[in-house]
Amino acid sequence: xxxxxxxxxxxxxxxxxxxxxxxxxxxxxxxxxxxxxxxxxxxxxxxxxxxxxxxxxxxxxxxxxxxxxxxxxxxxxxxxxxxxxxxxxxxxxxxxxxxxxxxxxxxxxxxxxxxxxxxxxxxxxxxxxxxxxxxxxxxxxxxxxxxxxxxxxxxxxxxxxxxxxxxxxxxxxxxxxxxxxxxxxxxxxxxxxxxxxxxxxxxxxxxxxxxxxxxxxxxxxxxxxxxxxxxxx
Amino acid sequence: xxxxxxxxxxxxxxxxxxxxxxxxxxxxxxxxxxxxxxxxxxxxxxxxxxxxxxxxxxxxxxxxxxxxxxxxxxxxxxxxxxxxxxxxxxxxxxxxxxxxxxxxxxxxxxxxxxxxxxxxxxxxxxxxxxxxxxxxxxxxxxxxxxxxxxxxxxxxxxxxxxxxxxxxxxxxxxxxxxxxxxxxxxxxxxxxxxxxxxxxxxxxxxxxxxxxxxxxxxxxxxxxxxxxxxxxx
DNA sequence: TTCATAGTTCGATCATAATCGAAGCATGGA
DNA sequence: TCCATGCTTCGATTATGATCGAACTATGAA
Numbered sequence: 351x352x353x354x355x356x357x358x359x360x361x362x363x364x365x366x367x368x369x370x371x372x373x374x375x376x377x378x379x380x381x382x383x384x385x386x387x388x389x390x391x392x393x394x395x396x397x398x399x400x401x402x403x404x405x406x407x408x409x410x411x412x413x414x415x416x417x418x419x420x421x422x423x424x425x426x427x428x429x430x431x432x433x434x435x436x437x438x439x440x441x442x443x444x445x446x447x448x449x450x451x452x453x454x455x456x457x458x459x460x461x462x463x464x465x466x467x468x469x470x471x472x473x474x475x476x477x478x479x480x481x482x483x484x485x486x487x488x489x490x491x492x493x494x495x496x497x498x499x500x501x502x503x504x505x506x507x508x509x510x511x512x513x514x515x516x517x518x519x520x521x522x523x524x525x526x527x528x529x530x531x532x533x534x535x536x537x538x539x540x541x542x543x544x545x546x547x548x549x550x551x552x553x554x555x556x557x558x559x560x561x562x563x564x565x566x567x568x569x570x571x572x573x574x575x576x577x578x579x580x581x582x583x
Numbered sequence: 584x585x586x587x588x589x590x591x592x593x594x595x596x597x598x599x600x601x602x603x604x605x606x607x608x609x610x611x612x613x614x615x616x617x618x619x620x621x622x623x624x625x626x627x628x629x630x631x632x633x634x635x636x637x638x639x640x641x642x643x644x645x646x647x648x649x650x651x652x653x654x655x656x657x658x659x660x661x662x663x664x665x666x667x668x669x670x671x672x673x674x675x676x677x678x679x680x681x682x683x684x685x686x687x688x689x690x691x692x693x694x695x696x697x698x699x700x701x702x703x704x705x706x707x708x709x710x711x712x713x714x715x716x717x718x719x720x721x722x723x724x725x726x727x728x729x730x731x732x733x734x735x736x737x738x739x740x741x742x743x744x745x746x747x748x749x750x751x752x753x754x755x756x757x758x759x760x761x762x763x764x765x766x767x768x769x770x771x772x773x774x775x776x777x778x779x780x781x782x783x784x785x786x787x788x789x790x791x792x793x794x795x796x797x798x799x800x801x802x803x804x805x806x807x808x809x810x811x812x813x814x815x816x
Numbered sequence: 817t818t819c820a821t822a823g824t825t826c827g828a829t830c831a832t833a834a835t836c837g838a839a840g841c842a843t844g845g846a
Numbered sequence: 847t848c849c850a851t852g853c854t855t856c857g858a859t860t861a862t863g864a865t866c867g868a869a870c871t872a873t874g875a876a
Contacts (some may be wrong), residue, residue, distance in 0.1 A: 354672035358603035365595030409676035435668040440588035443642035
């Protein structure tokens, strides 16, 4: 009995170490060049060329050519979502790197997941916004409430700009480290960008770790603590 | 940069066709013997023995020995969840079997997903129960309401029995065919079992298709149509 | 125009792992 | 006890696919 989608082919695409490293690097949401990805994966340019072709043919990545540069990115949110799901299962089953790097705790604390905030901080933010009634849930749908609209507008987010996009504004994304949900979608992205702009947090030039400044952490905790968020609004 | 969980190893486990077939068969929620899985995967007993060892070591399956029989099952809901996520991505990317069998539409309509109802029917049920206020959502948490308690009790479900289990009673499970959520957890399982008992639907002896009787479909639609469910309670 | 850089294609190499025949062990039934 | 059945282990075979050196194409800058 062989029915339903063919997960073997898709999983085999992800199951090569070099390709897994490429996909993981692309989880930052950045579009990276083939050369950068060759460095990330630790293989030669010719090898990465071959891998990228397979990923593109499999529908996991898209490529944008600009002159002699080819910018590669994940082909959509759903790829990121499935990868996070695999990460969650891998973490839950103890499938960890042999050498857990010094960045592991930092990744768990705060990291970028396809351009939005993930890790403990991401979960904290999502939970606080729900607790304060800024976000409402209806099944799989997450919507911004009236108080939420005021909240994010006060924070400096241009909602009119977000509404121009056809992508969902709010979406739940299962966090592999916290095993809870954090906020994805265009609003999730805008929140991270805004907090970077405010100087609360910054992304490393390489990798996915997000670092909060001392002041940024304080401001973040002020805004996103459930029993304190009400007072600030 | 090689950080976070090792998805390559896990994906490679799933990425072998024989093992993917095994895991897909186990999505029915039944515990199957090694011989049955050898038939499912279309390989010899010695090959399946080798594959099962890998899946068990990887934490994806558990084995229960009874005499000379070894009963294999998925090691948890989270495995089923990640597999469904991969199925969704595979379906969305057109990674389908070369020969889409005659069972494909039936699988999309109603199928068993780790012992609970999936497919269009599963989504319909979950949606209707939320619309009628029988289920309440708070982030990732799904809870049975007072009206929901009465509803399922009237349907013949023994909630006291369900509450004895440590497993979550209600959980959302993303449906690969419908791209929406259906109800999982012990309640989701109990609902399917109950409707089978009422003769509304039955599982094929092999595979995961669920067939509704004419009368069963009528009763199902009566109970789980959002604008009609209120009248029946 | 020349040179440097980004990236692809070709083909050979080689490591890996799925596969099954043969043999053996464990269990159950007559 | 003997035979049948379920399952595992061992070892050889073979197909697959990742890999990179060599060579090439395309683009950009001086």
